[in-house]
Amino acid sequence: MSTGPRAVTIGDVARAAQVSTTTVSKVINGLPRVAPKTRERVLEVVAELGYQANPTARNLRAGRTDAIGLLVPELDRPYFGQLATRLADALEPTGRHLVVQRSGLSRADELAAASFARLRMYDGVIITVVGLNPPDLEQLNFRTPVVLVGERPLPRTFDHVMMDNVEGAATATAHLLERGSRRIVMLGGRQGTTEQDMPTLRTLGYYKAHARLGVPLDERLVAPIPLLDMASGYAAVRRLADDGVTFDGIVAATDVVAIGALRALGDLGIRVPADVQVVGFDNIDETEFTTPRLTSVDPGNEEIAATVLRFLESRMAAHASGEPEAASEPTAEVTIPARLVVRESTRPA
Amino acid sequence: MSTGPRAVTIGDVARAAQVSTTTVSKVINGLPRVAPKTRERVLEVVAELGYQANPTARNLRAGRTDAIGLLVPELDRPYFGQLATRLADALEPTGRHLVVQRSGLSRADELAAASFARLRMYDGVIITVVGLNPPDLEQLNFRTPVVLVGERPLPRTFDHVMMDNVEGAATATAHLLERGSRRIVMLGGRQGTTEQDMPTLRTLGYYKAHARLGVPLDERLVAPIPLLDMASGYAAVRRLADDGVTFDGIVAATDVVAIGALRALGDLGIRVPADVQVVGFDNIDETEFTTPRLTSVDPGNEEIAATVLRFLESRMAAHASGEPEAASEPTAEVTIPARLVVRESTRPA
DNA sequence: TTGAAAGCGCTAACAG
């Protein structure tokens, strides 16, 4: 198999400029000890031939790529887009850049494995663990510094920044209970599983709040949905209504699900927050622009991004300095506190 | 500078398994001509040492990365997230995967240049040209197959898939005019510039529709905004109202801007579509879930993604086969037809 | 100031 039309290499430039590749290398990297005339000639040839260094070769040689990989379950979820933006912004001044890849929520393990293998080529890796099997992660065995960000407790092989799903959801639920809701749907909730995934944890908070406030709970109000997207949120609320389930509050597993729910309530002629109060989770930018504006749990998005990068920088520094003990240094695990942002989809106190 | 704790290499495995690196290579790549016993021994060592091939070295050697790069202006825009998802889905069966990077809308040229240089390491590159200076693109000189996707006519150095901004916006505007609007705001519009950027082109369509239907147009209704985001859309509508500008229709430059506008209209007590009709552009998934649901121009999203990949595959095939004439093959430029999707934010005929 | 040579980790001819 041909590799296609050969690209211009440093050797081509060297030949054309009648110098060694060493000299060309120095010129294109702005290193000293090159005669001005030589530099000039090389630059001319570079321009003429349109030479650009092959980043792969450079990376192999340098042992680093100056790139940080971010693995997200899906590329079209506002939450991850906004997380990626925060990370990219913070990374920019460091001279590194962010590269985003999708792991695929429920794809074959094979695929997940491939995703992981490819991450090896980054200097550091941030993995959002939503929807990944812990087994996949344990297999994940490479020297590259890794920070996990997500919601579920995990084997502590890596630094891990967690959002406080349980308390966040408990706060949200308590808020609805305090504002008078008594039959609250846990939309996108999950129960009866041993898995500690995000829906399960948020559902746990929902239970806790009821217990704390001594409000009885109808298990039929826990409404699982297949995907945490708008369409599923919409469909689930319509179904509840069709089934004649009565409710006066909704805790949505995510803001995106809540947006679907709001649309369904609108179609059903149910007023928010007068008839049904709604609270979301994630505090994505969209919450400010829904009708009505969505009360939501902010999992500490700014702090999550900052903490992830702090951990990563620290691991990378240790890694770069070659500290052998870096690998065995105990992994950090922090839970970022969540905070309720009250907007219009819940009633005033 | 140390490169950090040395990773396990193929050489380490070879040594431990008492074979050559060739044999190890064959084993990990599943190639034939390895004795079962040898294979087994190698695999044991691989597992024991936790060896994983260095993708950078492999890429350098192979001359390809099996990765397609996608350059987007921002990581948190629904439109690009949804485009990325379409592309990633379509790419999956081909054994290649998508890698997303941000160009940064209005960042320094330096940064754009850096982004481009890094794209060299992909087998193919898809660049969304919103907000990129054509000069940047002309400098873009590498052998990697490139397809441009975006809205503005460009020097035809590359294959280019365009959306029909002018006709799309004209259709949207005509729709409002036909449904009775007479004072239509072009929200996020732009005029009086020679640049052929997206806001300008969509504004052009807005003008065209007025001309075609013989409806006079108040230039003060073209409302530029700094950023095409929800907050700017919101602020602009509030400002128009504060300034006492009267209007009975809004053509928003993008759906995201329209979402901000809807929220502002709600706050102002203006009914949609009874008092003011609103139409967006992009047909992002969110349009189905706004209140009211947003009428929008679908620029042909499915077809855009499919066409981009068709072009790219074709370029990549030519490139891989080493056809020298591949480079000089004329570039394709197609405009995908746009189509109006009528929802609830505009009145029935 | 310049260049020769080694080598990053891997794969592919080619011998044996």
Place this chain on the structure above:
DNA sequence: CTGTTAGCGCTTTCAA
């Protein structure tokens, strides 16, 4: 079936 060797394109001692 296995190993030796060369080399992907680049950077970096080290010597000249």
